[in-house]
Amino acid sequence: MMRLATLPDGTPDGRLHIVSRDNARCAPAEAAHTLQAALEGWDSLRPLLAAEYDTLNQGGGAPFDPATAMAPLPRAWAWLDGSAFDNHGLLMDEAFGVKAEKIPGKPLMYQGISDRFLAPAADVPLPSEGDGIDFEGEFGVLTSAVPMGTTDTLPKIALLVQINDWSLRKLGAAEMKTRFGWIQAKPACAMAPVALTPDELGPAWAGGRIHLPLQVAWNGATFGNPHGGEMSVGFDALVAHAAYSRHLPAGTVIGSGTVSNAAYRSVGSACIAERRAIEMLDHGDAQTPFLSFGDRVRMECRAADGGPLFGAIDQRVIPA
């Protein structure tokens, strides 16, 4: 078991830290200087880092302030985002008026920006309010190196993370029509401050899925609490899909797509576009606006007993 975070040290990759089980204290990792290095040597470094975690849990270290943390992996060689919550897909077809045609037996997935993951408390600079600024609450995994063609991928899932996949909706539908995927509609994502080994979740990690709700709030008001267990395929299947014709480098980030439940009327949503789609279904038109500059979005996933896990993403959108 292990919790990891990255604190700024003036370099692009930052300095890897071990975080205590209560997310209250941290200490610089000894076995690896960066999370990228840890993931490149994961099989041999994991036990060393886990031993450091055990020591830290007995006491010592410095206070951990998530507001100063970088993304656990501040940049990665690849970000491959699935769309494994089928309910999100159904509502997005409605919201965009453009249908994503799934390939039987294969998940939906696109490749996005990986050269920077925003820090969990960093402002989010975006070009225009007119682009339909939206959030997307997701879970993700960080892999060790996955050779092309690997199908037994569960052992390659090194760490779990929580992501806000910022999106520009008014550009999104048009880019879907190109069938080339998204370029302008998908700015850089943010990552919650703490990455966890899957066993930190106990029974809430099962079937390659995170069986916990994601709490999403917009300007302090609850927006949704959809549950991560409802993925139509697990992260293991997403990793295998990505690795069919490519090697996945250590530190590849694989996303679940927006967390979304069939019971959306009771649990709410993890993005505005879904709420707008529901409004279209109910009233014929969307009523909820997209974000304005200055708006804050907060996302957090806690354990069943209320204990902290990934920490919170809490950001404000600002003009670029």
Place this chain on the structure above:
Amino acid sequence: MMRLATLPDGTPDGRLHIVSRDNARCAPAEAAHTLQAALEGWDSLRPLLAAEYDTLNQGGGAPFDPATAMAPLPRAWAWLDGSAFDNHGLLMDEAFGVKAEKIPGKPLMYQGISDRFLAPAADVPLPSEGDGIDFEGEFGVLTSAVPMGTTDTLPKIALLVQINDWSLRKLGAAEMKTRFGWIQAKPACAMAPVALTPDELGPAWAGGRIHLPLQVAWNGATFGNPHGGEMSVGFDALVAHAAYSRHLPAGTVIGSGTVSNAAYRSVGSACIAERRAIEMLDHGDAQTPFLSFGDRVRMECRAADGGPLFGAIDQRVIPA
């Protein structure tokens, strides 16, 4: 003016070398150890590297053997591939039976694998002949860092490269229907051994385009010689499109898409799918098969006077 290549030294990024104007000799670069480092400090390092190039052109150095070279940039933080040859798009709509709907005033673009660019003489391991293995001859540019929203992008184009964007066609059409872009249909690309500053091309670099033909051969037989000047938008427009809502890190690779000309009947094609589309138009069905394991594909672009530029990509496809 300057020519650069990367030779293996046991590290993922390799060792940057200066290459003489005749591509015959090389010397380790003094001002930067890797091309990534050179591009991160491009404004200040470029004159130093150019001075090293001038010195090398006067004599000295070691023989340059392109067969041992890595890709000039063996891995990058981003690979954003346009589709700027409209004729290719028209024929691919036919080949796939799926239309890419362009956004008025915007180029087509997708994000693909950037964590590895294959060496120009490296074998290409792929999962199955049944996937419809195809090549795509392209030109590309390597940028210095481009801040979000930059519109004057020509000065950000540091180097020109030549690319083979390997493709799996039988997976491609289905992935286009998802509207998420390509994951399994686009394995790692290869890069020709030499990267050039744009001024190495003299008048053949104009309007953000490379006005030279790309010679493509399949198992030794000429397949096509389409001309790079026919891009509907220049590389500067492709870079600006990519930078609308994201910062482009130094070393971002931007591709032209498959080089293709309206006069395809006389100049041929830079990918098999186009030839198959022409056969469909002429005969109702495609006759040319895709590649078999063991097949070789060679691509080279030479100057108007026949002098070497990027060197050749010459690879064999093999089972993964």
